[in-house]
Amino acid sequence: MRTIPLILFSLLLPPTLQADIIYSVSLNTTALPSGGTFYLDFQFFDGSGLPSDLNNNSVAISNLALGGGATTGTPAFTGGGAGDASAGFTLNDTQFFNEVLQAFHPGSFLTFQVALTTAIDPGGTPDQLSFAILDSTLLELPTNGVANELLSITLNGTPPTVATYGTASGSPYSIAAPSVQQTDIPEPGGTGALLTAVLVGFLLAKRVRAPAQ
Amino acid sequence: MMMRVYFNLLGKTMVTHGTHIESFLSPSYHGNINGGLRKSVSILGLCMLAAMPGMPASTYTATPLQLPADLADGGQPFMQVYGFNNLGQVLGEAGASSTDRRGPHVWTNGVPTALPIPTGRFFAGWTGSFKINNSGDVAGDLLENVVFGAITQLRHAYIWKNFVPTELVPPRFVCPAGGVLSAAPMGYISGGLNNAGHVFGASAYFYQGGGHCSEHWLYAGGSFRRVDLSPVYVTDGDPPLGYIVLNDADQIALPTYTGTVILNPDGSTKTAPPAFGWPTGANSRGQFLGFYKAQSGEAHITLWDPQTGVTDLGSSGYGYLNNLGQIAFSLPYPFQSKIWDNGTVTDVTYPVLNPPISLNSIFTLINDAGQLAGPQNDSISTKYVLTPSGNGCADAIGGSVSVTRGGFRYNRANQHYTQTIAITNTTAGVLTGPFSVALDGLPQSALLFGVAGTTLCDAPQGSPYLNNQAATLAPGASLSFTLEFINTQGGSINYSSRVLAGPGGR
Numbered sequence: 001m002r003t004i005p006l007i008l009f010s011l012l013l014p015p016t017l018q019a020d021i022i023y024s025v026s027l028n029t030t031a032l033p034s035g036g037t038f039y040l041d042f043q044f045f046d047g048s049g050l051p052s053d054l055n056n057n058s059v060a061i062s063n064l065a066l067g068g069g070a071t072t073g074t075p076a077f078t079g080g081g082a083g084d085a086s087a088g089f090t091l092n093d094t095q096f097f098n099e100v101l102q103a104f105h106p107g108s109f110l111t112f113q114v115a116l117t118t119a120i121d122p123g124g125t126p127d128q129l130s131f132a133i134l135d136s137t138l139l140e141l142p143t144n145g146v147a148n149e150l151l152s153i154t155l156n157g158t159p160p161t162v163a164t165y166g167t168a169s170g171s172p173y174s175i176a177a178p179s180v181q182q183t184d185i186p187e188p189g190g191t192g193a194l195l196t197a198v199l200v201g202f203l204l205a206k207r208v209r210a211p212a213q
Numbered sequence: 214m215m216m217r218v219y220f221n222l223l224g225k226t227m228v229t230h231g232t233h234i235e236s237f238l239s240p241s242y243h244g245n246i247n248g249g250l251r252k253s254v255s256i257l258g259l260c261m262l263a264a265m266p267g268m269p270a271s272t273y274t275a276t277p278l279q280l281p282a283d284l285a286d287g288g289q290p291f292m293q294v295y296g297f298n299n300l301g302q303v304l305g306e307a308g309a310s311s312t313d314r315r316g317p318h319v320w321t322n323g324v325p326t327a328l329p330i331p332t333g334r335f336f337a338g339w340t341g342s343f344k345i346n347n348s349g350d351v352a353g354d355l356l357e358n359v360v361f362g363a364i365t366q367l368r369h370a371y372i373w374k375n376f377v378p379t380e381l382v383p384p385r386f387v388c389p390a391g392g393v394l395s396a397a398p399m400g401y402i403s404g405g406l407n408n409a410g411h412v413f414g415a416s417a418y419f420y421q422g423g424g425h426c427s428e429h430w431l432y433a434g435g436s437f438r439r440v441d442l443s444p445v446y447v448t449d450g451d452p453p454l455g456y457i458v459l460n461d462a463d464q465i466a467l468p469t470y471t472g473t474v475i476l477n478p479d480g481s482t483k484t485a486p487p488a489f490g491w492p493t494g495a496n497s498r499g500q501f502l503g504f505y506k507a508q509s510g511e512a513h514i515t516l517w518d519p520q521t522g523v524t525d526l527g528s529s530g531y532g533y534l535n536n537l538g539q540i541a542f543s544l545p546y547p548f549q550s551k552i553w554d555n556g557t558v559t560d561v562t563y564p565v566l567n568p569p570i571s572l573n574s575i576f577t578l579i580n581d582a583g584q585l586a587g588p589q590n591d592s593i594s595t596k597y598v599l600t601p602s603g604n605g606c607a608d609a610i611g612g613s614v615s616v617t618r619g620g621f622r623y624n625r626a627n628q629h630y631t632q633t634i635a636i637t638n639t640t641a642g643v644l645t646g647p648f649s650v651a652l653d654g655l656p657q658s659a660l661l662f663g664v665a666g667t668t669l670c671d672a673p674q675g676s677p678y679l680n681n682q683a684a685t686l687a688p689g690a691s692l693s694f695t696l697e698f699i700n701t702q703g704g705s706i707n708y709s710s711r712v713l714a715g716p717g718g719r
Binding site: 041043045046047048049050096097099123124125126127128130134138139140142145146147148149152154155156 | 616617618619620621622623624625626629631632633695703704705706707
């Protein structure tokens with residue numbers, strides 16, 4: 001029962017940014033060998049890399065679930081990547097190339113939530129988040145995307161352009177294109193409800209811990 | 214004004230340096246053409262240039278390279294060309310026949326500019342060790358007279374950017390303290406400088422009482438990093454041979470006694486098939502040009518594409534590879550220049566009358582616009598840039614299309630930064646193809662992979678472009694291009710796009 005408040009926490013804790021849009025992403029990963037080591041690769045590119053365009057968008061990756069699998073090791077970051085698998089990752093366009101790499105052992109599915117801001121860079125090249133699965137040698141599983149991505153979210157308007165791709169015919173593992181669902185963003189009035197939920201979670205945790213003391 | 218043109222027709226001996234076979238020829242024929250002819254072959258109107266670049270040209274027009282005025286009065290003129298880039302610039306040495314009266318030059322539109330030599334340094338008299346890239350950077354080595362034990366000359370590495378020399382002084386990585394430093398770019402035949410402006414070089418520290426220590430480095434983005442050659446050679450000392458090639462992905466092709474080994478930036482290696490021989494050149498497609506010597510003694514030019522294997526072009530002399538994968542090469546005596554393009558070989562046909570370029574001339578310096586520079590087989594004849602001639606320029610249709618750029622993703626599998634770009638017909642009429650997107654103003658560190666060519670007909674010159682062969686584009690319809698960039702420094706990739714359409718030259 002101790003996990004209940006933690007689940008509530010993870011479900012109700014809002015992303016650490018004021019998101020403009022939120023997506024829930026899910027993939028069927030049963031084709032990946034459960035004992036194998038793979039990597040989650042989140043890349044967030046600034047459009048121009050020019051100082052005038054940097055730091056105008058943020059991404060939060062949260063609610064990572066692996067369907068019986070588990071993350072392993074510590075994540076690796078480039079540029080504006082930060083966080084961890086349990087609390088969630090953040091990616092800011094602090095430089096041209098920003099990345100989070102996290103090793104994992106696959107389970108039957110992979111789900112996560114992506115919350116983004118959607119400022120449009122003025123230079124004509126939009127910021128873009130993309131996601132791929134890398135094999136143990138840190139190479140992408142080949143997909144039908146132009147750069148072996150499974151998912152790209154291009155911040156070129158409202159809503160952003162979302163593209164998904166399955167693995168290519170030459171891939172050693174067959175993974176269908178991810179399912180992406182846009183999720184409602186909590187209304188401003190919902191902040192109080194969220195705070196209430198956090199408080200409830202805190203109290204529940206205290207109650208659960210109490211008998212053990 | 215008279216212009217002297219010297220042609221060599223008979224070869225005496227040949228010495229091979231990779232695919233660059235130097236000919237020591239007798240000056241057997243001297244011809245003259247007058248100034249009127251010279252005017253007629255002067256700078257060309259760009260709108261007269263080639264159709265359908267990417268295909269070897271069938272005819273050319275010639276632009277002569279002028280002899281430097283300050284060095285031309287020292288007896289027999291000397292001019293030799295060694296490098297050529299997408300801006301149409303030619304690298305060579307010129308002046309008088311005496312080595313102390315000639316120096317390295319870069320010709321732009323036929324006009325020479327001397328590369329300044331810093332005080333205390335002198336030109337070694339052979340720019341075969343000098344390289345020029347597509348930004349006009351030149352890397353080379355200069356000498357210094359010293360007295361240090363048995364050492365009397367030190368070699369110094371330089372890079373000229375916008376004709377301003379900067380000495381490359383690498384830090385000491387592993388060599389013991391003491392001694393004097395001699396540093397120089399490596400790859401005397403080709404390849405010490407790539408199009409990102411990176412230089413592969415070597416340092417040697419000479420110690421009093423004898424002995425020296427060598428180490429290798431890559432100069433990239435204003436800093437040096439050590440390149441450990443021990444994965445390829447038994448020691449990290451001097452490589453056994455001079456044929457070293459640095460490509461745009463910072464891969465280094467190294468000759469060994471059993472063939473060629475590619476040293477990747479992460480220290481991993483890949484061995485070329487034995488049939489490839491030794492490296493002499495590379496392009497941004499990941500292909501390498503090489504040569505081997507057959508049992509008959511003849512040199513054979515080879516192309517190694519790691520995706521498809523080794524192609525043997527047969528008995529041949531000079532050879533250069535461009536970023537389209539085309540090889541301009543020469544046959545042994547009687548000389549003949551040819552262009553190999555994906556298995557098809559086309560003869561280079563020189564302008565017959567205007568000016569009269571000898572059929573035995575060798576023009577194998579080739580750029581991505583299909584221009585050629587030469588002749589390379591002597592040091593006394595007038596040199597030219599040959600520009601493909603055709604049926605006019607493509608139309609710039611920026612006002613008729615909208616351009617939509619996607620975002621970037623780094624593809625670890627090929628280490629390219631990838632972006633899609635779409636053009637949409639915003640007019641009520643049908644646009645006529647084929648269509649090209651040219652990228653102007655790319656940073657030097659970002660190199661477009663898989664180019665179809667570089668602009669020559671539509672200014673500015675030297676911008677890489679990709680093609681889409683669609684015959685038409687209907688109103689409201691779109692075409693997509695996938696751009697892949699080699700960006701070893703990882704910096705931002707900014708450019709202006711230019712959309713060209715129609716059958717004319719780019």
